[in-house]
Amino acid sequence: MTKGATFKVLPAALAGLALMAASVATAGTVAPDSVPIEDMELKQSLTGTPGDAVAGRETFADRKKGNCLACHVNAELDELLFHGEVGPPLDGVADRWSEAQLRAIIVNSKDVFGEQTxxxxFYTTKAGARVADKFTxxxxxxxQEVEDVIAYLQTLKEN
Known part of the structure; x- marks a missing residue:
């Protein structure tokens, strides 16, 4: 290979590397409080990785993570006790809200429903008043847990 041929190949190789680096950067996790919620929707995945509905069900029911049952009734989890009635029932939620709407609600419901909700x-550092120092x-x-919960919620359709 001649010296001139090396220089012709090098820019093409660098362009390819730049394209790969850009792809990796866009596939990364979106930082909390940097998510573009617009018109009650967040269309962009937070991770670029599809959610796992089975893991999402576990997070949804976990009293130390999602704790969604503290406020919502969910007949699909009727084997668990103490479903709350503060929020709306989540039976059929996938028929009422799109994936992008569910993502926005879970990420920061206050951006969707207002500060009074x-x-x-669940994916914001703007937690509000009276937050323990260890959670600030x-x-x-x-x-990924948000994406998993969304995948689970997408399975909750009307019968």
Whole structure:
């Protein structure tokens, strides 16, 4: 290979590397409080990885993570006790809300429903008043856990 040929190949190789780096950057996790909620929707996945409905069901029911049953009735989880009645029933939620709407609600419900809602934002560091120091600046769920819960909620259709 001649010296001139090396220089012709090098720019093409660098362009390819730049394209791969850009793809990796866009596939990364979106930082909390950097999510573009517009018109009550968040169309962009937080992780670029599809959610796992089975893991989402576990997070949904976990009293130390999602704790969704503290406020919502969900007949699909009728084997668990103490479903709350503060929020709306989640039976058929996938028929009422799109995936993008559910993502926005879970990420930061206050951006969707307003500051008066009691529902917390699960992927925001804006937790509000009276937050224990150990939780300040942290999200309730990880980005992947949010995507998993959305995948689970998408299975809750009217019968």
């Amino acid at each position: 009691i529902m917390p934002g 600046g942290k999200t309730i769920l990880s980005a």
